[in-house]
Amino acid sequence: MMFSKALVAVVALLVAGSSSAPIKHRREVPQEHSHEKIITVVRASLNLNNPDQIQDPIFALLGDAAAAAGAGKITDLACLQQAVADQAFTNAKAANDTEGMTNALIFRALERNTGKVGLASELCTQTAKNPEIQALTQHQDPASENAAATNKAIALELAKQIASVGGDPLDALLSGTFAPGDVNDATGKGNTCDDADDKEGCIFTQNLLVPDLTEDEIKAAVGNNTAVDQVDNNADEGADGDDKAHEG
Template identity: 60%
Template structure:
Protein backbone atom coordinates (compact mmCIF):
# COMPACT_ATOMS: atom_id res chain seq x y z
CA UNK A 1 0.00 0.00 0.00
CA UNK A 2 1.39 3.38 -0.95
CA UNK A 3 1.86 5.84 1.93
CA UNK A 4 0.40 9.23 1.16
CA UNK A 5 2.76 12.17 1.52
CA UNK A 6 2.20 14.50 4.45
CA UNK A 7 0.45 17.60 3.13
CA UNK A 8 2.58 20.75 2.76
CA UNK A 9 3.30 22.91 5.79
CA UNK A 10 6.48 24.67 4.74
CA UNK A 11 4.85 28.12 4.77
CA UNK A 12 3.32 27.69 8.23
CA UNK A 13 6.03 29.91 9.76
CA UNK A 14 6.01 32.50 6.97
CA UNK A 15 6.92 35.19 9.51
CA UNK A 16 10.30 33.50 9.93
CA UNK A 17 10.80 32.66 6.25
CA UNK A 18 10.27 36.29 5.24
CA UNK A 19 13.14 37.46 7.45
CA UNK A 20 15.46 34.69 6.26
CA UNK A 21 14.81 35.57 2.62
CA UNK A 22 15.68 39.19 3.39
CA UNK A 23 18.94 38.08 5.02
CA UNK A 24 19.79 35.83 2.07
CA UNK A 25 19.43 38.90 -0.11
CA UNK A 26 22.40 40.52 1.65
CA UNK A 27 24.89 37.83 0.65
CA UNK A 28 24.07 34.43 -0.80
CA UNK A 29 27.32 32.78 -1.94
CA UNK A 30 25.72 29.37 -2.48
CA UNK A 31 22.86 30.71 -4.59
CA UNK A 32 20.09 29.27 -2.42
CA UNK A 33 16.83 30.21 -4.11
CA UNK A 34 14.65 30.78 -1.04
CA UNK A 35 14.39 29.80 2.60
CA UNK A 36 11.32 27.66 1.98
CA UNK A 37 13.34 25.05 0.08
CA UNK A 38 15.18 24.11 3.27
CA UNK A 39 11.90 22.97 4.81
CA UNK A 40 10.96 20.63 1.96
CA UNK A 41 11.69 16.95 1.56
CA UNK A 42 15.01 16.17 -0.10
CA UNK A 43 13.68 15.64 -3.63
CA UNK A 44 11.99 19.04 -3.70
CA UNK A 45 14.61 20.84 -1.61
CA UNK A 46 17.45 20.09 -4.00
CA UNK A 47 15.66 22.06 -6.73
CA UNK A 48 16.36 25.29 -4.84
CA UNK A 49 19.58 24.32 -3.09
CA UNK A 50 22.00 26.21 -5.32
CA UNK A 51 25.51 24.93 -4.63
CA UNK A 52 24.48 22.93 -1.54
CA UNK A 53 24.79 19.31 -2.66
CA UNK A 54 23.16 17.61 0.33
CA UNK A 55 19.47 18.51 0.46
CA UNK A 56 19.27 17.29 4.05
CA UNK A 57 21.75 20.02 4.97
CA UNK A 58 20.01 22.83 3.09
CA UNK A 59 18.07 24.06 6.12
CA UNK A 60 21.24 24.26 8.20
CA UNK A 61 23.20 25.92 5.40
CA UNK A 62 20.46 28.50 4.86
CA UNK A 63 20.30 29.27 8.57
CA UNK A 64 24.09 29.52 8.74
CA UNK A 65 24.32 32.04 5.91
CA UNK A 66 21.43 34.08 7.30
CA UNK A 67 23.00 34.10 10.76
CA UNK A 68 26.36 35.22 9.37
CA UNK A 69 24.74 38.06 7.44
CA UNK A 70 22.73 39.18 10.45
CA UNK A 71 25.77 39.02 12.72
CA UNK A 72 27.86 41.10 10.33
CA UNK A 73 25.06 43.67 10.20
CA UNK A 74 24.71 43.76 13.99
CA UNK A 75 21.13 42.55 13.58
CA UNK A 76 20.10 40.66 16.72
CA UNK A 77 16.56 40.09 15.46
CA UNK A 78 18.00 38.56 12.30
CA UNK A 79 20.26 36.26 14.29
CA UNK A 80 17.26 35.13 16.34
CA UNK A 81 15.27 34.51 13.15
CA UNK A 82 18.10 32.37 11.78
CA UNK A 83 18.13 30.32 14.97
CA UNK A 84 14.35 29.89 14.80
CA UNK A 85 14.52 28.86 11.16
CA UNK A 86 17.12 26.20 11.92
CA UNK A 87 14.77 24.69 14.50
CA UNK A 88 11.63 24.54 12.31
CA UNK A 89 10.12 21.18 11.40
CA UNK A 90 10.78 19.98 7.84
CA UNK A 91 8.24 18.25 5.64
CA UNK A 92 8.45 14.46 5.51
CA UNK A 93 6.77 11.70 3.54
CA UNK A 94 4.02 10.83 6.01
CA UNK A 95 2.58 11.68 9.41
CA UNK A 96 4.99 10.55 12.13
CA UNK A 97 8.03 10.21 9.86
CA UNK A 98 11.17 11.93 11.14
CA UNK A 99 13.23 14.16 8.85
CA UNK A 100 16.88 13.33 8.20
CA UNK A 101 19.50 15.26 10.16
CA UNK A 102 22.37 17.04 8.42
CA UNK A 103 25.59 15.03 8.68
CA UNK A 104 27.73 16.07 5.69
CA UNK A 105 28.19 19.75 6.58
CA UNK A 106 29.37 21.52 9.73
CA UNK A 107 27.85 24.93 10.39
CA UNK A 108 30.28 27.85 10.46
CA UNK A 109 28.43 29.43 13.37
CA UNK A 110 28.44 27.33 16.56
CA UNK A 111 25.09 28.85 17.51
CA UNK A 112 23.54 27.23 14.43
CA UNK A 113 25.50 24.01 14.93
CA UNK A 114 23.96 23.67 18.39
CA UNK A 115 20.43 23.29 16.98
CA UNK A 116 18.63 20.69 14.90
CA UNK A 117 15.17 20.80 13.36
CA UNK A 118 11.97 19.87 15.19
CA UNK A 119 10.64 16.45 14.31
CA UNK A 120 7.11 15.45 13.37
CA UNK A 121 5.20 15.59 16.68
CA UNK A 122 3.61 12.20 15.96
CA UNK A 123 7.01 10.47 15.80
CA UNK A 124 8.17 8.29 18.68
CA UNK A 125 9.83 10.39 21.37
CA UNK A 126 9.17 13.63 19.49
CA UNK A 127 7.73 15.50 22.47
CA UNK A 128 10.88 15.07 24.56
CA UNK A 129 13.19 15.68 21.61
CA UNK A 130 11.40 18.84 20.49
CA UNK A 131 11.42 20.17 24.05
CA UNK A 132 15.18 19.59 24.23
CA UNK A 133 15.62 21.44 20.93
CA UNK A 134 13.54 24.33 22.24
CA UNK A 135 15.55 24.52 25.47
CA UNK A 136 18.77 24.72 23.48
CA UNK A 137 17.15 27.36 21.28
CA UNK A 138 16.42 29.45 24.38
CA UNK A 139 20.08 29.32 25.36
CA UNK A 140 21.33 30.31 21.92
CA UNK A 141 18.83 33.17 21.68
CA UNK A 142 19.97 34.50 25.05
CA UNK A 143 23.60 34.16 23.97
CA UNK A 144 23.05 36.54 21.02
CA UNK A 145 21.07 39.02 23.12
CA UNK A 146 17.55 38.09 22.01
CA UNK A 147 14.29 37.54 23.87
CA UNK A 148 14.22 33.90 25.08
CA UNK A 149 10.42 33.82 24.93
CA UNK A 150 10.75 33.81 21.14
CA UNK A 151 11.97 30.20 21.27
CA UNK A 152 8.36 29.03 21.17
CA UNK A 153 8.03 30.65 17.73
CA UNK A 154 9.74 27.53 16.35
CA UNK A 155 7.20 25.18 17.95
CA UNK A 156 5.21 22.96 15.63
CA UNK A 157 1.69 21.51 15.38
CA UNK A 158 -0.23 19.03 17.52
CA UNK A 159 0.51 15.41 16.57
CA UNK A 160 -1.41 14.03 13.63
CA UNK A 161 -2.80 10.51 13.42
CA UNK A 162 -0.40 7.83 12.22
CA UNK A 163 -1.85 6.24 9.10
CA UNK A 164 -4.16 9.18 8.36
CA UNK A 165 -5.07 8.56 4.68
CA UNK A 166 -5.24 12.31 4.02
CA UNK A 167 -1.70 12.87 5.31
CA UNK A 168 -2.98 16.14 6.71
CA UNK A 169 -2.04 15.95 10.37
CA UNK A 170 -2.96 19.22 12.08
CA UNK A 171 -1.22 21.55 9.68
CA UNK A 172 -1.64 24.69 7.60
CA UNK A 173 0.27 26.13 4.64
CA UNK A 174 -0.30 29.73 3.53
CA UNK A 175 2.45 31.75 1.87
CA UNK A 176 0.28 34.88 1.98
CA UNK A 177 -0.09 34.91 5.78
CA UNK A 178 2.94 36.96 6.77
CA UNK A 179 2.24 36.38 10.46
CA UNK A 180 2.50 32.62 9.91
CA UNK A 181 -0.70 30.62 9.60
CA UNK A 182 0.38 28.39 12.48
CA UNK A 183 0.11 31.52 14.64
CA UNK A 184 -2.91 33.12 13.02
CA UNK A 185 -4.99 29.95 13.22
CA UNK A 186 -3.86 29.09 16.74
CA UNK A 187 -2.34 25.78 15.64
CA UNK A 188 1.05 26.21 17.29
CA UNK A 189 1.63 23.98 20.32
CA UNK A 190 4.36 25.63 22.38
CA UNK A 191 7.20 23.40 23.52
CA UNK A 192 7.98 25.31 26.69
CA UNK A 193 6.22 26.95 29.60
CA UNK A 194 7.23 30.42 30.77
CA UNK A 195 8.93 28.79 33.76
CA UNK A 196 10.95 26.43 31.58
CA UNK A 197 12.07 29.32 29.38
CA UNK A 198 13.13 31.37 32.40
CA UNK A 199 15.10 28.46 33.87
CA UNK A 200 16.92 27.74 30.61
CA UNK A 201 17.72 31.42 30.10
CA UNK A 202 19.07 31.68 33.63
CA UNK A 203 21.53 28.87 32.92
CA UNK A 204 23.18 31.02 30.27
CA UNK A 205 22.94 34.32 32.11
CA UNK A 206 24.11 33.07 35.52
CA UNK A 207 27.60 34.36 36.39
CA UNK A 208 30.35 31.88 37.11
CA UNK A 209 30.47 31.04 40.81
CA UNK A 210 34.13 30.09 40.92
CA UNK A 211 37.19 29.93 38.73
CA UNK A 212 38.70 27.11 40.77
CA UNK A 213 37.66 23.51 40.32
CA UNK A 214 36.55 22.60 43.82
CA UNK A 215 33.77 20.09 44.33
CA UNK A 216 31.33 22.02 46.52
CA UNK A 217 28.49 19.80 47.66
CA UNK A 218 26.61 22.87 48.88
CA UNK A 219 26.29 23.98 45.26
CA UNK A 220 24.35 20.86 44.32
CA UNK A 221 20.57 21.47 44.29
CA UNK A 222 18.55 19.87 47.07
CA UNK A 223 16.65 17.87 44.46
CA UNK A 224 19.84 15.93 43.76
CA UNK A 225 19.93 13.08 46.23
CA UNK A 226 22.84 12.44 48.53
CA UNK A 227 22.98 8.89 47.22
CA UNK A 228 23.50 10.13 43.68
CA UNK A 229 26.32 12.42 44.79
CA UNK A 230 27.95 9.57 46.66
CA UNK A 231 27.78 7.37 43.59
CA UNK A 232 29.20 10.15 41.43
CA UNK A 233 32.18 10.74 43.67
CA UNK A 234 32.95 7.12 44.41
CA UNK A 235 32.06 5.10 41.30
CA UNK A 236 35.04 3.58 39.47
CA UNK A 237 35.20 3.97 35.71
CA UNK A 238 34.51 0.34 34.93
CA UNK A 239 31.41 0.33 37.10
CA UNK A 240 29.92 3.47 35.63
CA UNK A 241 30.91 3.22 31.98
CA UNK A 242 28.77 0.15 31.40
CA UNK A 243 25.64 1.88 32.69
CA UNK A 244 25.37 4.59 30.04
CA UNK A 245 23.11 2.52 27.82
CA UNK A 246 23.85 2.77 24.11
CA UNK A 247 26.40 5.56 24.60
CA UNK A 248 29.93 4.70 25.70
CA UNK A 249 31.59 8.08 26.21
CA UNK A 250 29.65 10.93 27.89
CA UNK A 251 32.79 12.91 28.72
CA UNK A 252 33.48 16.58 27.97
CA UNK A 253 36.61 18.08 26.43
CA UNK A 254 37.90 21.66 26.67
CA UNK A 255 39.97 23.43 24.03
CA UNK A 256 39.57 24.73 20.47
CA UNK A 257 36.40 22.89 19.41
CA UNK A 258 35.58 21.13 16.15
CA UNK A 259 32.71 23.42 15.11
CA UNK A 260 34.79 26.38 13.96
CA UNK A 261 34.78 28.47 17.13
CA UNK A 262 38.19 30.15 17.45
CA UNK A 263 38.46 30.13 21.22
CA UNK A 264 38.66 27.49 23.91
CA UNK A 265 35.26 26.05 24.72
CA UNK A 266 33.53 22.92 25.98
CA UNK A 267 32.10 20.19 23.76
CA UNK A 268 31.25 16.51 24.03
CA UNK A 269 34.14 14.16 23.32
CA UNK A 270 31.79 11.88 21.36
CA UNK A 271 29.92 14.11 18.92
CA UNK A 272 28.19 11.14 17.30
CA UNK A 273 26.16 10.25 20.38
CA UNK A 274 26.15 13.81 21.73
CA UNK A 275 25.89 16.12 18.68
CA UNK A 276 26.00 19.65 20.03
CA UNK A 277 27.86 22.81 19.17
CA UNK A 278 30.53 24.03 21.56
CA UNK A 279 29.75 26.34 24.48
CA UNK A 280 31.67 28.67 26.77
CA UNK A 281 29.58 27.54 29.74
CA UNK A 282 30.08 23.88 30.67
CA UNK A 283 26.49 23.66 31.89
CA UNK A 284 25.20 23.95 28.32
CA UNK A 285 27.12 20.80 27.37
CA UNK A 286 26.70 18.85 30.61
CA UNK A 287 22.93 19.42 30.61
CA UNK A 288 22.68 18.26 27.01
CA UNK A 289 24.71 15.13 27.76
CA UNK A 290 22.50 14.24 30.72
CA UNK A 291 19.38 14.79 28.60
CA UNK A 292 20.80 12.57 25.86
CA UNK A 293 21.46 9.80 28.36
CA UNK A 294 17.71 9.72 28.94
CA UNK A 295 16.36 10.43 25.46
CA UNK A 296 18.88 8.72 23.18
CA UNK A 297 21.20 6.47 25.15
CA UNK A 298 18.51 4.85 27.33
CA UNK A 299 20.94 4.86 30.25
CA UNK A 300 19.84 3.42 33.57
CA UNK A 301 18.52 5.66 36.33
CA UNK A 302 21.69 5.49 38.42
CA UNK A 303 23.83 6.71 35.53
CA UNK A 304 21.44 9.60 34.87
CA UNK A 305 21.50 10.55 38.57
CA UNK A 306 25.29 10.49 38.49
CA UNK A 307 25.33 12.73 35.42
CA UNK A 308 22.88 15.19 36.99
CA UNK A 309 24.99 15.34 40.15
CA UNK A 310 28.17 15.87 38.13
CA UNK A 311 26.54 18.63 36.07
CA UNK A 312 25.38 20.39 39.22
CA UNK A 313 28.79 20.06 40.84
CA UNK A 314 30.67 21.74 37.98
CA UNK A 315 28.13 24.49 37.34
CA UNK A 316 30.11 27.72 37.54
CA UNK A 317 33.54 26.11 37.20
CA UNK A 318 35.74 27.06 34.27
CA UNK A 319 38.26 25.65 31.84
CA UNK A 320 39.98 22.29 31.80
CA UNK A 321 39.45 21.83 35.53
CA UNK A 322 35.67 21.91 35.02
CA UNK A 323 35.85 19.23 32.32
CA UNK A 324 38.18 17.11 34.46
CA UNK A 325 35.84 17.26 37.46
CA UNK A 326 32.78 16.37 35.38
CA UNK A 327 34.56 13.43 33.75
CA UNK A 328 35.94 12.19 37.06
CA UNK A 329 32.50 12.25 38.66
CA UNK A 330 31.21 10.12 35.80
CA UNK A 331 33.98 7.63 36.48
CA UNK A 332 36.34 8.48 33.61
Protein backbone atom coordinates in the same frame (compact mmCIF):
# COMPACT_ATOMS: atom_id res chain seq x y z
CA MET B 1 10.92 36.20 -3.85
CA MET B 2 7.79 34.57 -2.46
CA PHE B 3 6.98 31.13 -3.82
CA SER B 4 3.30 30.20 -3.94
CA LYS B 5 2.01 26.78 -2.98
CA ALA B 6 1.14 26.15 -6.62
CA LEU B 7 4.69 26.89 -7.76
CA VAL B 8 6.20 24.69 -5.08
CA ALA B 9 3.87 21.88 -6.09
CA VAL B 10 4.87 22.24 -9.75
CA VAL B 11 8.55 22.21 -8.80
CA ALA B 12 8.04 19.06 -6.77
CA LEU B 13 6.32 17.32 -9.69
CA LEU B 14 8.98 18.36 -12.18
CA VAL B 15 11.82 17.18 -9.98
CA ALA B 16 10.06 13.92 -9.17
CA GLY B 17 9.37 13.31 -12.84
CA SER B 18 12.99 13.87 -13.85
CA SER B 19 14.46 11.62 -11.17
CA SER B 20 15.50 8.12 -12.16
CA ALA B 21 15.03 6.83 -8.62
CA PRO B 22 11.49 6.14 -7.41
CA ILE B 23 10.15 8.22 -4.54
CA LYS B 24 9.50 5.94 -1.58
CA HIS B 25 6.93 8.19 0.11
CA ARG B 26 4.53 10.74 -1.24
CA ARG B 27 5.05 14.17 0.20
CA GLU B 28 3.39 15.13 3.46
CA VAL B 29 0.73 17.82 3.09
CA PRO B 30 2.60 21.17 2.86
CA GLN B 31 3.30 23.21 5.97
CA GLU B 32 6.39 25.15 4.93
CA HIS B 33 4.65 28.55 5.07
CA SER B 34 3.23 27.96 8.55
CA HIS B 35 5.89 30.16 10.20
CA GLU B 36 5.89 32.78 7.44
CA LYS B 37 7.12 35.74 9.51
CA ILE B 38 10.27 33.81 10.43
CA ILE B 39 10.93 32.91 6.80
CA THR B 40 10.45 36.52 5.69
CA VAL B 41 13.19 37.80 8.00
CA VAL B 42 15.54 34.94 7.08
CA ARG B 43 14.97 35.61 3.38
CA ALA B 44 16.06 39.23 3.82
CA SER B 45 19.18 38.19 5.73
CA LEU B 46 20.11 35.46 3.26
CA ASN B 47 19.76 37.79 0.30
CA LEU B 48 22.44 40.11 1.70
CA ASN B 49 25.06 37.57 0.64
CA ASN B 50 24.10 34.22 -0.84
CA PRO B 51 27.27 32.52 -2.13
CA ASP B 52 25.59 29.11 -2.42
CA GLN B 53 22.90 30.60 -4.67
CA ILE B 54 20.04 29.10 -2.67
CA GLN B 55 16.88 30.21 -4.45
CA ASP B 56 14.77 30.80 -1.35
CA PRO B 57 14.67 29.68 2.30
CA ILE B 58 11.33 27.96 1.69
CA PHE B 59 13.05 25.16 -0.25
CA ALA B 60 14.91 24.14 2.90
CA LEU B 61 11.63 23.20 4.56
CA LEU B 62 10.47 20.95 1.71
CA GLY B 63 11.07 17.25 1.20
CA ASP B 64 14.18 16.31 -0.76
CA ALA B 65 12.56 16.08 -4.20
CA ALA B 66 11.19 19.62 -4.11
CA ALA B 67 14.11 21.03 -2.11
CA ALA B 68 16.62 20.00 -4.78
CA ALA B 69 15.11 22.47 -7.25
CA GLY B 70 16.08 25.45 -5.10
CA ALA B 71 19.16 24.22 -3.25
CA GLY B 72 21.70 26.06 -5.39
CA LYS B 73 25.18 24.71 -4.70
CA ILE B 74 24.06 22.67 -1.69
CA THR B 75 24.11 18.98 -2.61
CA ASP B 76 23.44 17.44 0.81
CA LEU B 77 19.74 18.22 1.08
CA ALA B 78 19.61 17.12 4.71
CA CYS B 79 21.85 20.13 5.37
CA LEU B 80 20.01 22.71 3.25
CA GLN B 81 18.08 24.06 6.22
CA GLN B 82 21.30 24.41 8.21
CA ALA B 83 23.02 26.08 5.25
CA VAL B 84 20.25 28.67 4.92
CA ALA B 85 20.24 29.41 8.64
CA ASP B 86 24.04 29.51 8.81
CA GLN B 87 24.44 32.03 5.98
CA ALA B 88 21.51 34.15 7.16
CA PHE B 89 23.02 34.20 10.66
CA THR B 90 26.45 35.14 9.28
CA ASN B 91 24.96 38.03 7.31
CA ALA B 92 22.86 39.26 10.23
CA LYS B 93 25.83 39.08 12.58
CA ALA B 94 27.94 41.15 10.18
CA ALA B 95 25.15 43.74 10.14
CA ASN B 96 24.83 43.67 13.95
CA ASP B 97 21.21 42.63 13.42
CA THR B 98 19.93 40.85 16.53
CA GLU B 99 16.51 40.25 15.01
CA GLY B 100 18.09 38.68 11.95
CA MET B 101 20.30 36.40 14.05
CA THR B 102 17.35 35.42 16.24
CA ASN B 103 15.18 34.49 13.27
CA ALA B 104 18.01 32.54 11.64
CA LEU B 105 18.28 30.49 14.83
CA ILE B 106 14.52 29.93 14.95
CA PHE B 107 14.49 28.95 11.27
CA ARG B 108 17.12 26.29 11.92
CA ALA B 109 14.83 24.73 14.51
CA LEU B 110 11.63 24.64 12.42
CA GLU B 111 10.11 21.31 11.46
CA ARG B 112 10.85 20.19 7.91
CA ASN B 113 8.35 18.39 5.67
CA THR B 114 8.73 14.63 5.38
CA GLY B 115 7.05 11.86 3.43
CA LYS B 116 4.18 11.17 5.80
CA VAL B 117 2.72 11.89 9.21
CA GLY B 118 4.99 10.53 11.94
CA LEU B 119 8.12 10.33 9.79
CA ALA B 120 11.13 12.12 11.29
CA SER B 121 13.35 14.18 9.00
CA GLU B 122 17.00 13.33 8.43
CA LEU B 123 19.55 15.23 10.52
CA CYS B 124 22.44 17.15 9.01
CA THR B 125 25.87 15.70 9.79
CA GLN B 126 27.94 18.60 8.44
CA THR B 127 29.44 21.27 10.69
CA ALA B 128 27.97 24.77 10.54
CA LYS B 129 30.21 27.83 10.37
CA ASN B 130 28.52 29.40 13.37
CA PRO B 131 28.53 27.48 16.68
CA GLU B 132 25.12 28.94 17.52
CA ILE B 133 23.66 27.24 14.44
CA GLN B 134 25.69 24.08 14.99
CA ALA B 135 24.08 23.69 18.42
CA LEU B 136 20.64 23.27 16.85
CA THR B 137 18.65 20.74 14.85
CA GLN B 138 15.15 20.91 13.42
CA HIS B 139 11.92 20.04 15.22
CA GLN B 140 10.59 16.63 14.33
CA ASP B 141 7.09 15.59 13.31
CA PRO B 142 5.11 15.65 16.58
CA ALA B 143 3.74 12.18 15.81
CA SER B 144 7.23 10.69 15.43
CA GLU B 145 8.93 8.62 18.13
CA ASN B 146 9.95 10.58 21.25
CA ALA B 147 8.98 13.82 19.50
CA ALA B 148 7.77 15.64 22.61
CA ALA B 149 11.05 15.16 24.47
CA THR B 150 13.14 15.78 21.36
CA ASN B 151 11.34 18.99 20.45
CA LYS B 152 11.43 20.28 24.02
CA ALA B 153 15.20 19.80 24.14
CA ILE B 154 15.54 21.62 20.81
CA ALA B 155 13.46 24.55 22.05
CA LEU B 156 15.49 24.79 25.26
CA GLU B 157 18.76 24.87 23.34
CA LEU B 158 17.28 27.41 20.94
CA ALA B 159 16.36 29.66 23.87
CA LYS B 160 19.95 29.53 25.12
CA GLN B 161 21.36 30.37 21.71
CA ILE B 162 18.93 33.26 21.21
CA ALA B 163 19.91 34.65 24.61
CA SER B 164 23.59 34.35 23.69
CA VAL B 165 23.15 36.82 20.80
CA GLY B 166 21.10 39.28 22.83
CA GLY B 167 17.66 38.19 21.68
CA ASP B 168 14.60 37.30 23.74
CA PRO B 169 14.89 33.60 24.65
CA LEU B 170 11.10 33.36 24.88
CA ASP B 171 11.08 33.68 21.09
CA ALA B 172 12.19 30.05 21.07
CA LEU B 173 8.52 29.22 21.59
CA LEU B 174 7.85 30.48 18.05
CA SER B 175 9.69 27.44 16.68
CA GLY B 176 7.05 25.06 17.98
CA THR B 177 5.07 22.84 15.66
CA PHE B 178 1.56 21.38 15.46
CA ALA B 179 -0.35 18.87 17.55
CA PRO B 180 0.48 15.26 16.62
CA GLY B 181 -1.41 13.88 13.65
CA ASP B 182 -2.69 10.36 13.09
CA VAL B 183 0.08 8.20 11.63
CA ASN B 184 -2.61 6.18 9.86
CA ASP B 185 -4.07 9.26 8.17
CA ALA B 186 -3.99 8.41 4.47
CA THR B 187 -4.27 12.09 3.50
CA GLY B 188 -1.01 13.00 5.22
CA LYS B 189 -2.63 16.21 6.45
CA GLY B 190 -2.21 15.77 10.17
CA ASN B 191 -2.99 19.00 12.02
CA THR B 192 -0.99 21.30 9.76
CA CYS B 193 -1.73 24.46 7.81
CA ASP B 194 -0.01 26.18 4.89
CA ASP B 195 -0.87 29.66 3.64
CA ALA B 196 1.72 31.69 1.73
CA ASP B 197 -0.59 34.72 1.84
CA ASP B 198 -0.67 34.79 5.65
CA LYS B 199 2.25 37.11 6.39
CA GLU B 200 2.23 36.29 10.09
CA GLY B 201 2.10 32.53 9.60
CA CYS B 202 -1.02 30.39 9.83
CA ILE B 203 0.31 28.39 12.77
CA PHE B 204 0.12 31.64 14.74
CA THR B 205 -3.02 33.23 13.31
CA GLN B 206 -4.99 29.98 13.50
CA ASN B 207 -3.67 29.24 16.99
CA LEU B 208 -2.30 25.85 15.95
CA LEU B 209 1.11 26.05 17.60
CA VAL B 210 1.65 23.67 20.52
CA PRO B 211 4.34 25.11 22.85
CA ASP B 212 7.20 22.74 23.58
CA LEU B 213 7.63 24.11 27.10
CA THR B 214 6.62 26.96 29.38
CA GLU B 215 8.08 30.43 29.75
CA ASP B 216 9.15 29.53 33.29
CA GLU B 217 11.07 26.51 32.00
CA ILE B 218 12.91 28.73 29.54
CA LYS B 219 13.77 31.29 32.22
CA ALA B 220 15.04 28.54 34.50
CA ALA B 221 17.16 27.01 31.74
CA VAL B 222 18.63 30.24 30.40
CA GLY B 223 19.45 31.79 33.76
CA ASN B 224 20.60 35.34 34.38
CA ASN B 225 21.75 38.06 31.99
CA THR B 226 19.01 37.45 29.45
CA ALA B 227 16.61 39.74 27.66
CA VAL B 228 13.80 38.30 29.78
CA ASP B 229 15.57 39.15 33.02
CA GLN B 230 16.45 42.61 31.72
CA VAL B 231 12.80 43.33 30.94
CA ASP B 232 11.75 42.05 34.36
CA ASN B 233 14.46 44.09 36.07
CA ASN B 234 13.50 47.24 34.19
CA ALA B 235 9.89 46.73 35.21
CA ASP B 236 10.91 46.27 38.85
CA GLU B 237 13.12 49.36 38.75
CA GLY B 238 10.28 51.36 37.24
CA ALA B 239 7.93 50.23 39.98
CA ASP B 240 10.51 51.11 42.65
CA GLY B 241 10.92 54.54 41.12
CA ASP B 242 7.18 55.12 41.18
CA ASP B 243 7.02 54.06 44.83
CA LYS B 244 9.83 56.45 45.76
CA ALA B 245 8.15 59.26 43.87
CA HIS B 246 4.94 58.67 45.78
CA GLU B 247 6.86 58.54 49.05
CA GLY B 248 8.52 61.84 48.24
